[in-house]
Amino acid sequence: MTETIRIVEVGPRDGLQNEATQVATATKIALIEQLIEAGHSTIELTSFVSPKWVPQMADAADVATRFRERTDLRLPVLVPNLQGLERALESGVREIAVFTAASDAFNRRNTNATIDESLNRFVPVLERAKSDGLRVRGYVSTVLGCPYQGEVPLAEVVRVSKALHRMGCYEISLGDTIGIGTPRKARGMLRAVADEVPLSALAVHFHDTRGQALANVFACVEAGVRVVDASVAGLGGCPYAQGASGNVATEDVVYALHGMGFNTGIDLSRLVAAGRFICHAIERRNGSKVALAWPS
Numbered sequence: 001m002t003e004t005i006r007i008v009e010v011g012p013r014d015g016l017q018n019e020a021t022q023v024a025t026a027t028k029i030a031l032i033e034q035l036i037e038a039g040h041s042t043i044e045l046t047s048f049v050s051p052k053w054v055p056q057m058a059d060a061a062d063v064a065t066r067f068r069e070r071t072d073l074r075l076p077v078l079v080p081n082l083q084g085l086e087r088a089l090e091s092g093v094r095e096i097a098v099f100t101a102a103s104d105a106f107n108r109r110n111t112n113a114t115i116d117e118s119l120n121r122f123v124p125v126l127e128r129a130k131s132d133g134l135r136v137r138g139y140v141s142t143v144l145g146c147p148y149q150g151e152v153p154l155a156e157v158v159r160v161s162k163a164l165h166r167m168g169c170y171e172i173s174l175g176d177t178i179g180i181g182t183p184r185k186a187r188g189m190l191r192a193v194a195d196e197v198p199l200s201a202l203a204v205h206f207h208d209t210r211g212q213a214l215a216n217v218f219a220c221v222e223a224g225v226r227v228v229d230a231s232v233a234g235l236g237g238c239p240y241a242q243g244a245s246g247n248v249a250t251e252d253v254v255y256a257l258h259g260m261g262f263n264t265g266i267d268l269s270r271l272v273a274a275g276r277f278i279c280h281a282i283e284r285r286n287g288s289k290v291a292l293a294w295p296s
């Protein structure tokens with residue numbers, strides 16, 4: 001039987017959060033609609049963070065509300081605190097993602113809190129989410145290096161991942177925020193976390209800053225991970241990680257996985273069209289090599 005890998009499409013959130021020019025809400029919605037048509041089952045729609053920190057996501061409620069009837073899909077949104085959760089609930093959201101890091105230096109710049117302060121912030125968020133029947137995903141950033149602190153101890157990646165899992169996050173996404181990792185290091189990191197958190201509850205999230213992301217995905221898939229975050233057309237970059245480029249392009253991941261015999265449920269041709277649509281709309285270079293080679 002063909003094995004399935006679930007792609008978590010982060011383009012509409014991670015991919016667009018750093019765009020300097022405000023992307024029209026209608027464009028974001030059209031992109032998400034096209035991603036759904038391409039067969040995505042899991043799409044991170046937006047983030048309910050402070051609009052002062054990330055103005056591009058100020059229209060989170062409008063985007064999320066548009067998809068509130070799509071109970072057949074998993075449509076998580078990023079939430080940093082209880083205020084974000086309240087806003088998400090008002091928009092009919094059924095899945096959220098909380099986020100912290102394995103480096104205090106990064107986490108302070110990203111959320112104005114140390115790692116432990118952010119974990120404490122999540123306690124009431126997780127309690128409220130649980131009582132409202134929401135699923136909660138957890139992110140750990142800087143798992144292979146930090147733009148401010150440099151080396152990140154593996155023990156800290158393991159500790160934070162374990163804490164999020166124990167708190168009730170059903171899945172932990174391990175983020176190489178600045179795309180600094182290489183395949184063996186990425187696989188070693190995954191294995192170390194998998195010693196403490198079930199591999200089935202882990203996802204990988206690679207940025208392609210140094211062109212290593214697809215190789216890192218491959219190394220981790222070979223090591224058994226079955227959930228991969230990716231961004232259509234390789235959109236993205238973290239506003240609090242200078243020089244961070246987009247995530248690995250979804251088109252390239254899907255092409256590689258299909259070639260390896262995995263099923264993703266995604267129609268590559270439609271996905272390429274969605275990537276071309278958004279690149280045209282925001283006048284951005286397409287970061288997917290598969291898309292560039294795809295017949296027009």
Ligand SMILES: CC(C)(COP(=O)([O-])OP(=O)([O-])OC[C@H]1O[C@@H](n2cnc3c(N)ncnc32)[C@H](O)[C@@H]1OP(=O)([O-])[O-])[C@@H](O)C(=O)NCCC(=O)NCCSC(=O)C[C@@](C)(O)CC(=O)[O-]
Nearest residue numbers: 048049050053080083084110111112139141142175177238
């Ligand atoms: C966490 C905070 C809010 C702390 O920010 P703070 O300034 O310490 O928060 P505060 O509680 O002091 O509130 C300050 C103001 O923000 C408002 N506020 C507070 N919270 C909210 C909210 N949820 N929604 C709307 N408004 C909010 C609050 O009401 C107040 O407004 P004022 O009284 O000044 O008018 C802020 O630092 C923040 O929003 N950070 C988010 C940064 C971000 O979104 N980064 C990118 C996402 S993470 C990422 O990309 C990495 C990832 C996940 O992809 C994985 C990887 O690649 O590594």
